[in-house]
Amino acid sequence: MSKTSPGIAEPAPPPVRAIGINHVALEVGDLDEALAFYGRFLAFELRARGEMQAEIDLGDQFIAFRKGRRQGADEGRHFGLVVEDRDAVRRALEAAGVEILPGRFLDFLDPWGNRIEIIGYGNIQFSKADHVLRGMGLEHLEKTEKAIVELAAKGMQPACPAARESCDERARGTALGRGTAAGGPEGGRQ
Known part of the structure; x- marks a missing residue:
């Protein structure tokens, strides 16, 4: 039961703080191809696998590859993937023939147009426990x-x-x- 008078709106509850990201879902065309592509430069364990989604483990977080990408390639939209050795990922991407996008960051598009920025763990505020x-x-x-x-x-x-x-x-x-x-x-x- 409301304690406010009729016609007077109740105050909105205060905002809740966001504290992290549990996972990022990337739409891809084929799950096996996505796992093979990302496996060229990332060592990972498969967390889960179904008909429409596969998940790779990032410790207490994960990336979900979801089958069914239909839109064009990302331009500004991206996510930063934190790695232990950024330079090693650059070398692996180059060896795999993956085009590094122009600019000051280590960005690339996967075969489905997802834009990924590779970031070294030591240089950023993000921290794992x-x-x-x-x-x-x-x-x-x-x-x-x-x-x-x-x-x-x-x-x-x-x-x-x-x-x-x-x-x-x-x-x-x-x-x-x-x-x-x-x-x-x-x-x-x-």
């Missing part, structure tokens, strides 16, 4: 100082198990100009 990295066999991955500074500005700096100094100290040193922030030629998104 330590237990997820460990479960994926990627506990050796670390963030660049630039990424740590960006995370620290939000109160989200990661632990730095490989370094003697804390990430707090590394972030403060870089912010004060004592360290080097590794941004690279891609403006930090490598």
Whole structure:
């Protein structure tokens, strides 16, 4: 029962914060071809497979390949796929004859027109929890100082198990100009 007077609208509930992406669904023409194409440059485990959809595991997230793409190639619409070694993916794409799109990022179109941007894990704010990295066999991955500074500005700096100094100290040193922030030629998104 409403506590407001007749004719007076109830206040809208407050917005809820988005906290991440569980999966991305890409429409493809053929599931077997999609798995073979992405398997040329990504090591993955198949999470699930059905007649219309196949899912590859990204630890606590996944990519769903959905059969039935009908639209043309993506132009600006894309998603950033985070990898452990961006340069290795570039070499694998080039070896497979996949055209790298012009621009400052590592973007390409898959055979169905899905635009993918490849991004190195260390250079961005996105972080996997330590237990997820460990479960994926990627506990050796670390963030660049630039990424740590960006995370620290939000109160989200990661632990730095490989370094003697804390990430707090590394972030403060870089912010004060004592360290080097590794941004690279891609403006930090490598």
